Amino acid sequence: MSTETAAPVQMINVQIDGVWLQFPKGTRVIEACRQAEKLIPHYCYHPKLTSPGNCRMCLVELGSPKMTPDRKPIIGADGKPEIGWIPRPQISCAQDVSEGMGIRTNSPMVLESRKGVMEFLLINHPLDCPICDQAGECKLQEFSVDHGNASSRFLERKVKKPKSVELGPRVTLDAERCILCTRCIRFMKEVANDDVLGIVDRGTFNSIAAHPDRILDHNYSLNTVDICPVGALTSSDFRFKMRVWFLKDTSTVDVNCGTGSNITISSRENVIYRITPRDNEAVNGCWLPDSHRLNFKFVSSPARLTLPEVRPQLGGEKSSWQQALNLAAEALKRNAGRVAIIASGRATNEELFLVKRLATILGAKVDILPRTGEADGMLIAADRNPNTTGAKLLGVATGQLAQIVAGVKDGSISALIALGEDATKAGLTEEDIAKLDTIIAADILPNKTTAKADVVLPAAAWCEKRGSMINLKSRLQRLNRAVVAPGSARDDWEILRDLILAINGSNGLHNIDDVFKAMAQETPALAGLTLSRIGDLGVDITLP
């Protein structure tokens, strides 16, 4: 967050490859070049971290205006200052732009310097790309193509360093691949505030290591894997599982807490292999906690509910969707006025909108199940429901949960719809639930409620559906489908729509965009928005 200052930002004239441009004072040279679309290859520089300037890859040619003896810049024929070039390359990551500065990003000297740096970096590199997990997204590979040599002039023996070192429970180090850029060290020190990594041994034996009495077990440790420009730090979870060029990336949003961190799900043939953070300055910057990114294994669990189930007492023998929904609708009509809905704060806005409709039709009490944890002061919010704000906005989070529980206990509620939540976690016992006339449960995995339910409807997990959520800072963000739901499991909004359809007849909602449109018409805070207009980075909305 930048602090507001009254003084306007001073703009500085800089010449990049012969073109004069203006940048705000304090811009790094490498950043100025990036904004001018001149990519400077670099390893150690990271916009979120300090610049030690140790990889030497970002060398450019710099110059400053030629001065007259009375310190006035000499103006050339084109009306611009004449530049006196420094006769040796400079690193661009550790220097701010200055007035009249000249930068050459692709002069013969610069290209020759980069080639030299590349050669040095590869001296002890094991070149084990065929087994390296970074291959395909490795900066060393990329810049080697641009600035490397086809063959090595290094005839001596390569230095042996520790391989496959478990730095912590989730991060594995291959010290031979490391180019000692110290991004990981700086990340742990500056962002995670847990100075656990450092460089040990001398000279060519330099290698990254954790403190002897410590391990790298910080909950943000996997971010070091993301920012590692080479394959030195690898995720123990993703290690040797899949090559990155097979992975399909889906931009979506994390649902483990109210922050709504932006993520990329990498999947192949309907299997999720990893989750990485996606840059969004307004939400999570470029980081993501480990606990959130590794929480996707349940999606491919063999225990997933894949077929609608109907208990015999409702009369259904086989369970087709139509039959299950019809039986559910009948049972709900029978119990009209005595129905309660426990919805989920993990549901999308579209689902919650339909929940509200269903509740209105049935005259049901409705609330979401709160889910809280400890906030970590970084990206994990105390509210572990990703869409509490949406549930409040759409009138589903009503605070009636205690009334619902009391109603079930005293018998004034005879039918319960549990949508993605286990009612026993709301304060009900299994005996309480067993007393109910009808339980309808839509969920992805079996739980105590689905075990007692009369109709079980298999639903889709968060990575299997499209929709929108509102995070705790009232930013409307979009989920996208990375994989398809197993078996005949359906999107929750489809289940709700069909349930409403079975109870109440047609409602004119045919796809998720229709649902959003209907929701936007009825909700002033979402007026003028559509699912596609939310975009990948989300939009801030004003809550009433």
Next chain:
Amino acid sequence: MAYIVPRPELTFKEKAYLPSILNGLKITFGHFKKMMKGETKVTMQYPEETWDSELPEHYRGAPTLVKDEHDRERCVACQLCEFICPPRAITIKPMEIPADDKFAKVEKRPAEFEIDMIRCIYCGMCEEVCPEQAIFLRKDYAITGITRAEMVHDKAKLYELGGVFKGLVHKWNPEK
């Protein structure tokens, strides 16, 4: 623009047509005579007779996996062949080599390696792309099976067909 194709002027002999037919018959009878005398051989009696011994060095038969003289499986499961394979015949499941294994230094090998020989088009891209000299198209061409499952060559079958290849680059030696 219209373009007029000039028709060739035919001689009387050409117009008469018969001489050409006779000429053709002469060639046909010539071959017939040679065949009756047993001077030419037209068909190889496959499968009793095969051409195996004369297959050229660059012949592209079934793809196989090879081991080297150190008994190491060459494949490190980099999955480049799976990526390049035009008919998507190859499926690899990689695994980490356990730390107590003789070849633990290599770190990675295929847990499963399957080539669907119904899909394989014998193009040799897998051999060309392999950075480890692990997959070679050998001279087996008669790949048959009664079921689809039988036509999927698994890791064991691929190594059985491939055998041992000597003199390959010793890339993963402990010195390096």
